[in-house]
Amino acid sequence: MVAELLSVGTELLLGNIVNTNANYLAKECASLGLSCYHQVVVGDNPERLKETLITALERSDVVIMTGGLGPTDDDLSKETAAGVCGLPLILDEHSKEMIADYFERVHAGSITNNNWKQAMIPEGAIVLDNHNGTAPGVIIETDNKAIILLPGPPGELKPMFAEHVAPYLAAKQPEQFYSKMVKLCGIGESSAETKVKDLIDEQTNPTLAPYAKIGEVHFRVTAKAKDAAQADALMEPLIKELYHRFGKLIFTTDPDETLEEVVVKLLKAKGYTLATAESCTGGLLSGRLINVAGISEVFKEGFVTYANEAKMRSLGVKEETLAQYGAVSKETAREMSEGVCQVTGADVGISVTGIAGPDGGTKEKPVGLVYIGCTVKGKTRVEEFFFTGNRKKNRDYAVVRALTLLREEIL
The missing domain is CATH 3.40.980.10 (MoaB/Mog-like domain)
Known part of the structure; x- marks a missing residue:
């Protein structure tokens, strides 16, 4: 109809x-x-x-x-x-x-x-x-x-x-459509679609459709069935196959659950507390996290340290680190995430520093260069990213990548 x-x-x-x-x-x-x-x-x-x-x-x-x-x-x-x-x-x-x-x-x-x-x-x-x-x-x-x-x-x-x-x-309809959403982070749309091209080419009922989000890929699995039980039976083998192919890249199958909600849930399950140290994202990361109900159980404090002086004063970033490597560097991101844990007593620290644009880039450090550091119980990992959007998109991508890194390191 x-x-x-x-x-x-x-x-x-x-x-x-x-x-x-x-x-x-x-x-x-x-x-x-x-x-x-x-x-x-x-x-x-x-x-x-x-x-x-x-x-x-x-x-x-x-x-x-x-x-x-x-x-x-x-x-x-x-x-x-x-x-x-x-x-x-x-x-x-x-x-x-x-x-x-x-x-x-x-x-x-x-x-x-x-x-x-x-x-x-x-x-x-x-x-x-x-x-x-x-x-x-x-x-x-x-x-x-x-x-x-x-x-x-x-x-x-x-x-x-x-x-x-x-x-x-x-x-008036003998059958209805039922859908489930499989959400991934830490993988690009083209790579994700390549991994399931055979499933898409062979699909009948259920069907599989990819959707790109900022920093995420969602797969909608849809079955046509007379009721929800029959639809679940049709979708279950395909969802299992997606888990087989993507594993921990899948962060939820709840269509209404967000990446930040999954991160907060993991923090609660581990009994960890969190603190943030942001530069180019200017509080967007902590804002996403604070949108989650119950965040007060795990979130200790957030810092927006845009200027070098603020990084040194609030987070303990060394002056010689900034002088030798610059504010946008792996070294500074490391000291920011480790420093925010030290000054707040948090178990987990996440830091973001980068060049959002449209100005401020150089040949060595172009617009879109972002470093994200994550410290969990004294162990630190720093990742380098190159984003190619405008100022807003670069900041939005940085937030999602930070949430993704948080999830990976907590796991």
């Missing part, structure tokens, strides 16, 4: 609002086994909206329209859909009661006449109750196809989709 997403709103076209609804709905439709070939955004113009909806119905089985269900004159989604299907709008008493109850519940003030516009429903349509706003959703079934109208606010759309639309669509 083919689904099409039709987002309504001039504010989307102008970029005033980011279309997060389309992102959410695309993922949900894929998980339900629907094929989605088109996503369209159209402004609050009745003629263009009508043309777009007619085109969508010609090429898709289900059209999911979002937005345009409000009480004002420019909210035209229901009116347009009803007109395309040749249906009159009639007052739905149940929806009218729901709107009145919502106003009373949230103390939204007096109900104006235009609010009752939202209770006007295409004749014969399925009404989807909205427990989080005033605009009910609607499903119009016509010529073996369906138009699903959902309110634009994500806080209303998402619960309505989960409660009403997902079961409706699932009942």
Whole structure:
């Protein structure tokens, strides 16, 4: 079954609002086994909206329209859909009661006449109750196809989709798609893809798809099955094969778990404490770590030592080291990671020093050169990296490589 997403709103076209609804709905439709070939955004113009909806119905089985269900004159989604299907709008008493109850519940003030516009429903349509706003959703079934109208606010759309639309669509699908994510760090996308090219070439069900992230590679394993148990049975051999080929490069199979969460989990399991010493990343590394809930159990202190004087004063980096090798060097990175352990008493220290750009590079030390040091219980490892992005990307890559090195050394 083919689904099409039709987002309504001039504010989307102008970029005033980011279309997060389309992102959410695309993922949900894929998980339900629907094929989605088109996503369209159209402004609050009745003629263009009508043309777009007619085109969508010609090429898709289900059209999911979002937005345009409000009480004002420019909210035209229901009116347009009803007109395309040749249906009159009639007052739905149940929806009218729901709107009145919502106003009373949230103390939204007096109900104006235009609010009752939202209770006007295409004749014969399925009404989807909205427990989080005033605009009910609607499903119009016509010529073996369906138009699903959902309110634009994500806080209303998402619960309505989960409660009403997902079961409706699932009942029309004999099979659904189930996915698991295998996340790797410490390997590039091209190298990772080369190692699984034979699996990709031979795939049927389940399928394997690589996705590149900054400093990470994710493999999405997807199976088409009648239920989750059957999907797990189909995916298990492929996931085992990925572990066989990549081993410890895989840091999680939880789609929602981040690299920094895995690092913090490892620190807790080992009973280790951590301190950071940053130069070119300017606190980005400690910020990523502090985003993790429960970090206070393991994180002692973080230093941003941008100037040489700060490296000497706060971390004990030797003046002669800076004079002989420079701030961006293996030697300085080593003394930074060892120094932060000494001054904080942490079991683990991580340091980053480099040239993020766009200026400051030389032939010997170009922009993108970064040294990362990691000390665990007195043992230190320093790695050299050459990144080729802009200033922001170089700093972001440095953070991910630092987290990767932390994980490797803790393991």
